[in-house]
Amino acid sequence: MSERQGLRADSTHFTLDGAPFRILGGSIHYFRVPRAYWRDRLLKLKAxxxxxLTTYVPWNLHEPERGVYRFQEELxxxxxxxLAxxxxxxxxxxxxxYICAEWDLGGLPSWLLQDKKMKLxxxxxxxTSAVNSYFDKLIPRVTPLQLKVLQTVNLQKLTFxxxxxxxxxxxxxxxxxxxYWSGWFDVWGEPHHxxxxxxxISIVRELLDRGIxxxxxMFHGGTSFGFMNGxxxxxxxxxxxSSYDxxxxxxxxxxYTTKYHLLRNLLSSYSNEPISEPPAVQSRRAYEPLAVTHYISLWESLQCAETLFRADDPVNMESLPANHNNGQSYGYTLYQTDIYSGGDLNSRNHVRDRALVFIDRELIGVLDNRTQKVKIPHSKSERTLSLLVENCGRVNYGPALDNQQKGLVGDITLDNVPLKKFTMHCLDMKTSFINRLQSQKWTSVGTKPTYPAFFRGSLVVDQPTDTFLKLPNWSKGVVFVNGQTLGRHWSVGPQKALYxxxxxxxxxxxxxxxFEELKAAETIQFAENLEYGKTVEVSTQLFCTLI
Known part of the structure; x- marks a missing residue:
């Protein structure tokens, strides 16, 4: 039996085992699709x-703690x-x-950032030593499955x-x-692209006619579940x-979309044999609105936090002694200190990425990259200043990649004097935290809640079916389903529902x-389809890069 030749690039066209071959691929990331739907999505790609099939591999999911590897179940x-x-x-x-992929830190694990000299x-x-250790675990898993590949180009619109x-x-x-970018990603507070x-289809036809x-x-974007958005x-x-539609x-x-049907018609004309019929679409259901029944305030939830740490100066979340000394990766960190006067609270742009500011648990303002000062009323009595800082997602490409520590990354000042003696709570909001929270005493919503707070309701289901969860008249926070982190919600849009x-x-x-930061409604609602606010056509000339 002769040895397989594999994929070769020795001429102006690919050959696969000696026969001419054109790669017609589509990206579907396994980590953005529930495992139960892998087969469905791949059959639709083939049809x-x-x-x-093309997929990235996210290091930060496969090695969430240094030396701890996960390649089971959804991973x-x-x-x-x-299966492919x-x-x-x-x-x-x-x-x-590094994968970019609009994924937190481009797929690199946040524990790398504990090294103050780190150059990603x-x-x-x-x-390189961390990469080598990871690859020692990853590469042996895929080497037996591989053939070979070369330089390529990324683009959306053809330019000369x-x-x-x-x-x-x-x-x-x-x-x-x-x-070939079939669309584009979305950011909070801007239109849907x-x-x-x-x-x-016109551009794809031209590429195919040129033998490319x-x-x-993406062919199917899926969802950046949890806190994994970039x-x-x-x-x-x-x-x-959170949506990566x-x-x-x-x-x-x-x-299926219009793009799918047009693309299928186009590709069928380039195929020498009939292509398979597309599978049926999964059913979806808009469940009846769910009444919120109980809540527990953020302040009461602190006893469930994994780590309590005290230090003279604020410590960024990656350097906190949490997660077996791998630091805190995602979620929120609460910083508290006592103050004895008022004046201008200045973040000095050291808030990463957004902080709710409280005096004795009363909200007085928000600090982020645009707003760096909050006026604190004067008082001679001792008061507690609290900053609830959210990691909104680490950048996934660009020059800022090395500077993605989150939480408070330096001094904040009150009338130009740096604040000291901080107590820090890690609110990573992992499944273990949510489970601990369930055993606490929750209050009926008949009592006016103190924000921020966790709100709870029970959805009774006969046959589990896909749906979209909506939170009209809520403000900003995170949704958890049966202890798992589904994703972020924020009234600024464009995303108006969570898959x-x-x-x-x-x-x-x-x-x-x-988890709601500012304003809750009485119900959680559902819909059959993803909903967006304002939409905009991708019209700017997007950059091209060689990889």
């Missing part, structure tokens, strides 16, 4: 006429690759260690010279657009939404907990 990378193979799909694996994505020994430049870089080699389906291989980023900062910090051919919940997959629910009672 569109694609032959290749079973080998299972995902094997069973369905007749090839896989392009993009293992990182460089030959700095603290970085993009593909020609790539051809000149590597003459007599196949051309491939590794990331869409990209015209007819324009996309292509990978759609951010970007090219002068102004902007956190990204991306205006892709498959929606966040796996529905709640059926596999996150169970028959019978389901506990929905909402």
């Amino acid at each position: 569109c006429g694609l032959n290749t 079973d990378l080998e299972g995902y690759i094997r 193979g069973e369905l007749g799909l090839w896989v392009i694996l993009r293992p990182g260690p 994505r460089t030959t700095y020994s603290g970085f 010279g993009d593909v020609q430049h790539l051809a000149e870089l590597q003459p007599q080699k196949p051309l491939m657009v590794m990331e 869409v990209f015209s389906a007819p324009e996309m 291989s292509i990978n759609f980023y 951010a970007f900062d090219l002068g102004t910090y902007k956190p990204q939404t 991306y205006d892709a051919p498959l929606t966040e919940s796996g529905d 709640l997959p059926g596999p996150w629910l169970r028959s019978g009672d389901n506990e929905i907990v909402v």
Whole structure:
């Protein structure tokens, strides 16, 4: 039996085991899709006429603590690759260690930031040794499954010279657009981005007519569940939404779009054999509004916090002695100190990323990258100053990548005098924290709540079904379903509902907990579809990068 030749790039077109081959790929990240839906999403990709699945590998999920590795259940990378193979799909694996992907810190684990000399994505020994240790665990898992690959280009709209430049870089080699951007990501407080389906199809047709291989980023965006959304900062910090719908051919919940149908029709004309029929779409349901029944204030929840730490100066969350000394990665950190006067509280831009400011538990203002001063009323009595600081998401690309410590990252001053003697509480809001919280004494909502607070209600389900959770007339916070962190909610939009997959629910009672910073309503509502505020067409010329 002759040895397989694998994928070769020895001429102007790919060959696979000696036969001409064009890569028609689509990106679906296993970590953004519930495992129960992996097969469904991959079958839909194949039924569109694609032959290749592309996925990143997020280091920060696979090694959440230094030396602790997770490759099971929802993170079973080998299972995902094997499933693709069973369905007749090839896989392009993009293992990182850096992945960008609108993912917190571009997939790099936050514990790297405990090293004050850390230089990410460089030959700095603290970085390379951590990468080597991780790759020692990752690479042996995927090496037996791999063939080979080369330089490619990323783009959305064709501009003069993009593909020609790539051809000149590597003459007599196949051309491939590794990331053809089917849409774009969203950030909080700005419109939802869409990209015209007819324009996309027109560009894809031109690429295919020129014999170019292509990978759609994203084919199905999915969801940045929990606190895993990234951010970007090219002068102004902007956190990204929990939804990663991306205006892709498959929606966040796996529905077919106009892009999907147009693309399927186009690709079928380039295929020598009929492509499979698309699977049926999953059912969804708008459950009846859920009454909120109980709440517990943030202040009462502090006894459930994992770590209490005291120091003269504020300590950024990654350097707190939490999580087996790997620091705090996500969520909120509460900083408290006593003050004896009033005046101008100045963050000196040391708040990362947003802080609610309280005097004796009364909210007096918000500090972020735009607002760096709050006026504190004068008083001669001793008072407690509290700053609840939220990590809104670490940037995933750009020059700010090395400076992504969160919480308070330096002194804050009161009338130009640095404040001292801080008590810090880690509110990482992991499943273990939410479970501890459930055993505490909750108050009936008949009593006016003290904000911030956790609000609770029970959703009774007969047959678990996909839905979208909505919080109209709420303000900002986080949603938890049966102890798992679903995602962030924020009234500024554009995202107006959170995708709640059926596999996150169970028959019978389901506990929905909402952490709300400022203003709660009496009910939690549901919808059948994702909802957005204002929408804008992606019209600016997006950058191209060689990878």
